[in-house]
Amino acid sequence: MSQSERLDAIFTALADPTRRAILARLAEGEASVAELAEPFAMSQPAISKHLKMLERAGLVSSGVAAQRRPRRIEAAPLAEASGWLEEYRQLWERNYQRLDALLAEMKALEDRARKGKPQ
Amino acid sequence: MSQSERLDAIFTALADPTRRAILARLAEGEASVAELAEPFAMSQPAISKHLKMLERAGLVSSGVAAQRRPRRIEAAPLAEASGWLEEYRQLWERNYQRLDALLAEMKALEDRARKGKPQ
DNA sequence: CTTTAATATAACCATATAGTTATTGAACTA
DNA sequence: TAGTTCAATAACTATATGGTTATATTAAAG
Numbered sequence: 001m002s003q004s005e006r007l008d009a010i011f012t013a014l015a016d017p018t019r020r021a022i023l024a025r026l027a028e029g030e031a032s033v034a035e036l037a038e039p040f041a042m043s044q045p046a047i048s049k050h051l052k053m054l055e056r057a058g059l060v061s062s063g064v065a066a067q068r069r070p071r072r073i074e075a076a077p078l079a080e081a082s083g084w085l086e087e088y089r090q091l092w093e094r095n096y097q098r099l100d101a102l103l104a105e106m107k108a109l110e111d112r113a114r115k116g117k118p119q
Numbered sequence: 120m121s122q123s124e125r126l127d128a129i130f131t132a133l134a135d136p137t138r139r140a141i142l143a144r145l146a147e148g149e150a151s152v153a154e155l156a157e158p159f160a161m162s163q164p165a166i167s168k169h170l171k172m173l174e175r176a177g178l179v180s181s182g183v184a185a186q187r188r189p190r191r192i193e194a195a196p197l198a199e200a201s202g203w204l205e206e207y208r209q210l211w212e213r214n215y216q217r218l219d220a221l222l223a224e225m226k227a228l229e230d231r232a233r234k235g236k237p238q
Numbered sequence: 239c240t241t242t243a244a245t246a247t248a249a250c251c252a253t254a255t256a257g258t259t260a261t262t263g264a265a266c267t268a
Numbered sequence: 269t270a271g272t273t274c275a276a277t278a279a280c281t282a283t284a285t286g287g288t289t290a291t292a293t294t295a296a297a298g
Binding site for chain 4: 032033034044045047048052066067068069
Binding site: 004007008011012014015016017020023024027028029073075078079081082084085086088089091092093095096 | 123126127130131133134135136139142143146147148192194197198200201203204205207208210211212214215
């Protein structure tokens with residue numbers, strides 16, 4: 001899977017409040033499907049579908065314990081998405097700084113012009 | 120709009136390669152719709168739709184210059200998404216540290232047990 | 239005033255999401 | 269072995285996405 005495809009899957013997975021809540025729960029430790037479903041007014045198959053999308057994005061992995069399939073959160077994709085965002089945020093920030101510097105320079109030129117030619 | 124709804128819109132907007140490429144282009148400065156459309160094998164209305172989703176998420180804003188509607192990137196939603204990700208990444212990280220510390224402690228106990236009762 | 243340029247909007251189609259209920263399957267439990 | 273529990277899968281519905289072409293809108297340029 002290319003990085004672009006991974007980012008598609010990661011951001012798609014993060015774009016739903018139920019899935020973000022599931023991640024929040026899993027950040028505190030492993031949980032079974034039933035435990036993950038408990039806070040939601042939603043059927044068990046609905047939660048299983050959400051888990052499938054989180055797994056497709058690599059954000060969650062699954063274990064085996066008797067009939068349970070405990071899920072846990074995986075850090076790598078979170079880091080990848082976070083890294084992508086930071087890159088563009090900082091790139092924008094740098095350009096914004098440049099624009100800021102340019103505006104400051106223009107203002108300085110204006111001020112000098114006013115001083116040189118008063119009234 | 121609640122933070123959850125904002126995150127829905129932001130992550131949905133980021134979950135498409137065309138829209139991420141548009142953001143990458145806008146990180147370098149303002150651009151018209153035609154300029155943004157140029158690199159893609161896609162119609163102008165398709166790009167306008169993508170821009171609408173980016174605007175709904177607050178990631179992009181629009182100006183007016185003659186017939187042009189120059190778009191520029193907005194930093195705040197990028198920061199919000201980035202912040203959300205970092206929060207969960209670090210929460211997970213802390214729990215991982217705890218598990219790590221626990222495993223180290225168990226290993227130390229084991230080692231002491233072996234030393235105290237050799238053979 | 240007519241034409242041209244840059245975008246937006248409408249109407250449509252195919253596929254993906256987000257949910258449902260019903261059913262299946264696998265592994266404990268009595 | 270029969271029943272129960274936990275989860276996955278199937279089949280279905282409604283809505284959202286992602287694209288198309290055709291048309292409307294708005295402002296500049298002749």
